[in-house]
Amino acid sequence: MEDRNLSEIFEVVGGRLRINFVLALRDGPLRPAQLSQKLDAPISNLYRIFNELKHAGLVESFEKDGLVYWKLTDFGIKWINANIEAITGSMEKNPSKIQHSRRHKILLSIPIFIIIFSAVRAIASSEPSWFVGGIILSTILYIIIEKVK
Numbered sequence: 001m002e003d004r005n006l007s008e009i010f011e012v013v014g015g016r017l018r019i020n021f022v023l024a025l026r027d028g029p030l031r032p033a034q035l036s037q038k039l040d041a042p043i044s045n046l047y048r049i050f051n052e053l054k055h056a057g058l059v060e061s062f063e064k065d066g067l068v069y070w071k072l073t074d075f076g077i078k079w080i081n082a083n084i085e086a087i088t089g090s091m092e093k094n095p096s097k098i099q100h101s102r103r104h105k106i107l108l109s110i111p112i113f114i115i116i117f118s119a120v121r122a123i124a125s126s127e128p129s130w131f132v133g134g135i136i137l138s139t140i141l142y143i144i145i146e147k148v149k
Contacts, residue, residue: 017041021049022072025059026080029071107145111138 020039036043053059058076118134
């Protein structure tokens with residue numbers, strides 16, 4: 001079991017959700033629903049990831065009091081401890097988080113622009129309904145942007 005192909009293991013663990021998956025299990029066994037809530041990820045995605053990590057020998061499931069739990073195998077614990085710096089270092093240096101933040105700020109400027117535009121239009125036309133409509137439209141747009149992130 002110790003002679004696993006390390007490149008395959010890194011490929012299976014690659015990606016932020018997968019890394020967070022194994023790091024969360026490092027703290028101890030969790031039920032799939034608990035892990036889904038902790039990672040804020042759909043449980044169907046976690047089952048797929050679990051099966052891939054299980055195939056690599058990093059995780060396993062067990063049943064306690066009629067509930068299924070997921071945990072790291074002994075090999076999984078050794079592998080994570082040996083590679084923790086590489087795993088956490090790749091997460092800290094990931095530019096996608098910075099790009100996501102920048103993109104989010106740009107998207108949030110759209111509702112602000114709509115409010116300003118509607119306020120100017122309301123003043124120019126002496127119709128406050130333009131401003132009220134702008135507020136409603138900006139609120140809806142803001143909610144959509146927050147849900148999509």
